[in-house]
Amino acid sequence: MPSALPIADPAPLDGALPGFAGDGADERTFSVYLHVPFCRVRCGYCDFNTYTATELRGARQDDYAAQAVREVGFAREVLDRSGVPQREASTVFFGGGTPTLLPADDLVRMLASVRDTWGLADDVEVTTEANPDSVDADYLARLADAGFTRVSFGMQSAVPHVLATLERTHDPERVPLVVEWARAAGLQVSLDLIYGTPGESIGDWRTSLESALASEPDHLSAYALIVEPGTKLARQIRSGEVVSPDDDLQADMYELADELLAARGYEWYEVSNWATDTAHRSRHNLAYWQGQDWWGVGPGAHSHVGGIRWWNVKHPAAYAGRISEGSSPAAGRETLxxxxxxxxxxxxxxxxxxxxxxxxxxxxxxxxxxxxxxxxxxxxxxxxxxxxxxxxxxxxxxxxxxxxxxxx
Structure with missing residues (x-):
């Protein structure tokens, strides 16, 4: 089951923000996050707000881009009414779920709505997450032509039995191919890895790291597997079907990652993230860590503007209903x-x-x-x-x- 949303105050139906939300806005950057909540299958470890085809309860993927575009327009109106200065988007990030389950033209349309609504900074960073088996060369070229600058592939592991435990569906041999296609399109490449999967040895982890480095990505993320309550993996561990991740082994795996990456010229810039240089850091994620402003579009997406944080209703059907009514999709919010x-x-x-x-x-x-x-x-x-x-x-x-x- 997806994780629960925070408990806080209800959000107003018109989405209006307090007057102080705009204070100091000119000193903060503005980013846009677009959540695409669809997945072909639900991985056993995942507690993100994602839905497979059987869980949509009447919501339709082919309507989603239009809904997201409407929320972008709604966001502009809310910020105008609330006296928050409008700023160009310095970063745009498509996350999920699997954004690339949608046709490339849907992602292009969503990006165009951000460009038309706020404008994009001259050096804008535009990223989409993707599974290695959800794109081909033409798809990536279409994104690059439309202004995407970066793709983050969910590699997770190069070892088949580790991928099977994580319930990832791609063939690890496809990763170098999609990296090649992305580079040919002119996109920067990030690879995401997970370590500490039940049954994964330090040798398995070394294999995954060396495989990732062989593709020479611009950026690499390595996250320790966390067993989230309510997930299939948590139930498997509770029943004794698989063993729980070992904290000491995960620490050894982190140290190995840092050693290998440093030896290849990658610098850590956040605990779980490394880049070849400062230009290839994820500026979108840095905006989160540095407390900048961002608007999150889509079911369950979180936003933060001027010390006000809010989050949208989680289910795509509920989200679609709010959008069609012209009311705020926000479920709750808090003032920090x-x-x-x-x-x-x-x-x-x-x-x-x-x-x-x-x-x-x-x-x-x-x-x-x-x-x-x-x-x-x-x-x-x-x-x-x-x-x-x-x-x-x-x-x-x-x-x-x-x-x-x-x-x-």
């Missing part, structure tokens, strides 16, 4: 108070290589820095320059670092 914003700022900025300015910490956080250096969790040289930057050990214990910065 000063303490919540501080916790999130410390939590997110410590995860990125650019780090967190020590001068911006509260007194308790500044007092914790010396101990974190002594425990080899924070880079001493960076701290002398006034910035909290995690060591490799610190990245493995990032949550503990944050607790000490907030609570000591």
């Amino acid at each position: 108070d000063a303490d919540t914003r501080e916790v999130e700022r410390v939590l997110l900025l410590t995860r990125i290589r650019d780090g967190l300015a020590i001068r911006d910490l509260r007194d308790t956080g500044r007092r914790a820095v010396a101990g974190l250096i002594a425990d080899e969790l924070v880079d001493a040289k960076a701290a002398l320059s006034g910035t909290i930057v995690l060591t490799r050990r610190g990245r493995l214990l990032a949550d503990a670092v944050v607790r000490r910065l907030l609570d000591d």
Whole structure:
């Protein structure tokens, strides 16, 4: 089952934001996230807001692009009415689900609506997620011609038995082919990997890393498998059908990834993300981590503008109903108070290589820095320059670092 949405205040049907949402907007970037909630099959580990054909309850994939375009127009009206300055989109991200289950022309139409509504920055980053078996060369070329700049392939593993446990359907031998097609189209390439799958050995993980590196992606993400409550994988572990991921093994896998990637010239810029250089970092994800503004389009999509966070109704049928009525698709929202914003700022900025300015910490956080250096969790040289930057050990214990910065 998909994860539950947060409990918060109901969102107004007209979507209006408080007047202060626009304060300081000119100092923040604006991004657009477009959620495409469709998948051919539901992977056993996944708790994202996704739906297979049998779960749509009358909602139709072929109507979806038109619904998303209507929400983009609605978003412009809400921001205008709420006095939030309109800004060009600095990044656009199509996530899912599997966005590339839709025809390429549907994604192109959705991007065109963002361009027509807000404009795109001259250096805009436009990314779509894709499964290796959901695109071909013509599809990728069509996206590139329309202004997409980047594709993120869900590789996950190069080892068949690991893919089978994850219930991924693609042939690992297809990954180099889709990377070649993307490059021929002029797209930047990111590969997403998962480590710590039940039954995956350190040798399996090395095979996946070396296979990914052989394709020379511009960017690579590596996420530890998290067993989310309510997923098929959680039930399999509870019944003893598969073993639970091992924390110590996952730590070893992370260290191996960082070693191999660093040896090949990739720099970590967020705990789970590496890039060949700063130009190939995911600027869209950096916007999230840095607390910028974004509007999330689609079922279950989250938005954040000026300290107001809200999220849409989850099911595609409910979303379609709200859109057809001309009312806000938002299900709930919250206003982030000063303490919540501080916790999130410390939590997110410590995860990125650019780090967190020590001068911006509260007194308790500044007092914790010396101990974190002594425990080899924070880079001493960076701290002398006034910035909290995690060591490799610190990245493995990032949550503990944050607790000490907030609570000591």
